[in-house]
Amino acid sequence: MRIARIAAIDVDPQRTFTPDCPDELPVPEGNQLGSALNAQAALADVRVLTKDAHPANAVWVVDDAADMLQPLSYKNADLTWVKHAVPGTKGFETIDDLPPVTEYDYVVWKGVEPDLHPYGACFHDIEEKLSTGLIEWLHSQEVETVIVGGLATDYCVKTTAIQLKKRGQFDVIVNLAACRGIHPQTVAAACDEMLDEGIKLVDSQLALGCL
Ligand code: VGL
Numbered sequence: 001m002r003i004a005r006i007a008a009i010d011v012d013p014q015r016t017f018t019p020d021c022p023d024e025l026p027v028p029e030g031n032q033l034g035s036a037l038n039a040q041a042a043l044a045d046v047r048v049l050t051k052d053a054h055p056a057n058a059v060w061v062v063d064d065a066a067d068m069l070q071p072l073s074y075k076n077a078d079l080t081w082v083k084h085a086v087p088g089t090k091g092f093e094t095i096d097d098l099p100p101v102t103e104y105d106y107v108v109w110k111g112v113e114p115d116l117h118p119y120g121a122c123f124h125d126i127e128e129k130l131s132t133g134l135i136e137w138l139h140s141q142e143v144e145t146v147i148v149g150g151l152a153t154d155y156c157v158k159t160t161a162i163q164l165k166k167r168g169q170f171d172v173i174v175n176l177a178a179c180r181g182i183h184p185q186t187v188a189a190a191c192d193e194m195l196d197e198g199i200k201l202v203d204s205q206l207a208l209g210c211l
Contacts, residue, residue: 004142004143004144004145005045005046005141005142005143005144005145006043006044006045006046006143006144006145006146006147006211007044007045007046007047007048007138007141007143007145007146007147008037008040008041008043008044008046008047008048008146008147008149009047009048009050009121009146009147009148009149009150009160009164010037010041010047010048010049010050010098010104010149010150011050011121011148011149011150011151011156011157011160012050012051012052012085012110012150012151012152012156013033013034013037013049013094013095013098013150013151014051014052014085014091014092014093014094014095014151015031015090015091015092015093015094015095016052016084016085016091016092017030017084017151017152017180018030018031018095018151019031020090020095021084021090021091023082024082024083024084024085024091025081025082025084025152025182027151027152027180027181027182028180029180030095030151030152030180031095031096033095033149033150033151033178033179033180034095034096034097034098035097036149036175036177036178036205037098037149037150037178038097038098039178039205039208040147040149040175040178040205040208043147043208043209043211044147045141045143046105046106046138046141046143047103047104047105048104048105048106048107048108048121048134048138049094049098049101049104049106049107049108050107050108050109050110050121050134050150050156050160051085051092051094051107051108051109051110052084052085052092052109052110052111052156053085053087053092053109053110053111053112054083054084054085054086054111054112054117055086055112055113055114056083056086057114058077058083058111058114058115058117059072059074059077059114059115060072060074060077060079060080060081060117061080061081061082061083062080062081062082063082063083064082065082067080068080068081068082069081074115075125075126075127076115076116076117076118076125076126076127077115077116077117077126078117078126079117081117085111105141106134106137106138108121108132108133108134110124110132110156118159119155119156119158119159119160120156120159120160120162120163121134121156121160121163122134122135122160122163122164122167122168123163128163128167135163135164135167135168138164138168138170139168143170144170144171145170145171145172145173145211146164146168146170146171146172146173147173147174147175147208147211148160148161148164148172148173148174148175148179149174149175149177149178149179150178150179151179151180152179152180152181152182153174153176153179153180153181153182153187153190153191154181154182154183154186154187154189154190155182155186155190157174157179157181157190158190158193158194161174161194161197161199162193162194162197162199165197165198165199166197171200172198172199172200173199173200173201173202173208173211174194174199174200174201174202175202175203175205175208176191176201176202176203177202177203177204177205177208
């Protein structure tokens, strides 16, 4: 008998998306997800970490938060954002209670090039031509089901989950108990979009336990 394998994916659980970094992209309660991410990983056979890793001089950087979310004409950087998740700074660090990076089974660093700002962890580019190898690696591990949590629900969690479903053909479960979002409106729209794609949304560890 072949038993389907499960992967847990920790999407960008970094201080840049928490109140620890008020000048970056603070998400309320973003730093309180460590135990929920560890609990979903305990149900999985393999654990993946994704991290934003952005240069300080990226083309999409604006100094003032009031200038964010402006559309850009670059192919692979669609909106302006404030500087965030710069390697070597506090914002790049993972949130409390997570294992060291070397204990994960696969790690994806996103947006390392100054003219790329992908949201999903499966492709380096918004056009989705250049694979990060995540889908291929999960297939090599005979993974069929993927549990996704992390930051932020409305951007990188959503895009990663949709890529895994559409391009990877996995059964995808987004564990909302292990996610937080930037804006309530975009979170609601993201949840609708994920449901439309056939992604399952659960909001408790108990529901996940039924796997
Ligand atoms: C993210 C906005 C900008 C995310 C990253 O990780 O969800 N959101 N960059």
